[in-house]
Amino acid sequence: MTVDLLADFVRADRERDxxxxxxxxxxDGHEPLTHRFRSDDRVNLYSVAKTFTSVAAGLAEAEGRLGLDDLFLDHFPxxxxxxxxxxxxxxxxxLITMTSGSSHKWFAHLRIDAVDLLHEFVAAPLEAEPGKRFSYTGSGPYAIGRVLARATGANVRDYLMPRLFRPLDLHNPAWHTCPLGYPFAESDLFLRTEELARFARLLLQEGEWAGRRVIPAEYVRRMPAESVDTTDSAEHGEQFTHGYGLGVWLSGNGTYRMDGAYGQYAVIAPQKRAVLTVTAHCEHDTDVLTAMHELVLDRL
Known part of the structure; x- marks a missing residue:
């Protein structure tokens, strides 16, 4: 694997904007390959944050603090x-798989006028039976963050600091919060490209880092395996129709990915023992994903 592998991808940045x-x-078995188009500053990973929140839930489950099949209201009676x-x-x-059936639609870029966003979410009428329909929204992941705070005594960022961020040497990451001080959980976590690549590699390695068990291997395997149907998401693009797992999108070709607005991607390819991580700001972000697959991943 040489730098030549990235030549067409670098060219595509100019040609495809x-x-x-x-x-x-x-x-695995090769030196990492990188290319910078600008300085490696920490950027908003947008919905990639949902994957971190899912992992936090998996860690809390392994510690016996909660279970994914717990009823939400048992934690907030x-x-x-x-x-x-x-x-x-x-x-x-x-909540993690965004199949609550709730009519509530919220994302971190929207102003929060409610005294407590969680109360607004819980009170919103249901449009579907829980578990029957996927509807992309940040409300559920935000609620998971609130459950984690109650079950562990620490907000999702602080809970992950000793368990994930420090083992990966992700020093003091910023994670924007709601007016009550809880991290958005669904978005607004800031990391560098290379830092996100460490997390993606951790998933490829089924939760092991430098000889240390960071995430239970069973949970990492469950993340793409325990998926829900997303065929109704076709209006957002074909790449969103292959299913959504525990905080990750399935790609339909044996890979799965973290996926954030404007081109924040980390594609995990277990069969190729490879990870491809990109950060960007592209209004047509699926063009970035297409280039990643066609010009890099498919050539490995």
Whole structure:
């Protein structure tokens, strides 16, 4: 594997106006391959943050603090009086996989006018039976962050500091918070391209880093395996129709990925023992993913 592998990808940045920041290629048995289009500053990973929140839930589950099939309201019983009809059947798994059935739509770039966003989410009417329909929104992952805070006594960022961020030498990452001080969980985590690549490599290695078990291997295997149907997401692009797991998108070709707005991607390819990580700002971000596959990953 040589730098020549990236030549067409680098050229595509200019020809296709991809707005790339950087690319990092890891393949077992080879030196890492990188190219910078600008300095490697920490950038908003947008919805890639959902994967970190999922891993936090997996760690908390391994510690016996919660279970993915727990009912959400068992962790917040005081919200039962305001909960929408049917919300009593919503589990933590539904929140991670965005299949709660709730009509609530929220993402971290939207202003929060509610006194407590969690209350607003719980009270919103359901549009579907929990677990029956995928609907992309940040509400569920945000709620998972709130469950983690209650179950562990630490917000999702602080909970991950000794368990994930420090082992990977991800020093003091910023994670924007709601007005109540809880990390958004679904977005607004800031890391460098190379830092995100470490996390992606950790998943390729089934949770082991430098001889240390960081994430339970079973949970890493479950992340792409325990998926929900997303065929109704075709209007967002064909790449979103292959299923969504525990915080990761399935690609339909044996790979799975972390996926954030404007071209924040980390593609894990277990069969090729490879990881491809990119950060960017591209208005047509799926063009970045297409170039990653066609010009780099498919050639490994």
């Amino acid at each position: 991809l707005g790339l920041y950087g690319i990092h290629v890891h393949r 005081e919200l039962r009086p305001i909960a929408a009809d049917g919300f009593e059947r919503v589990t933590l798994r539904h």
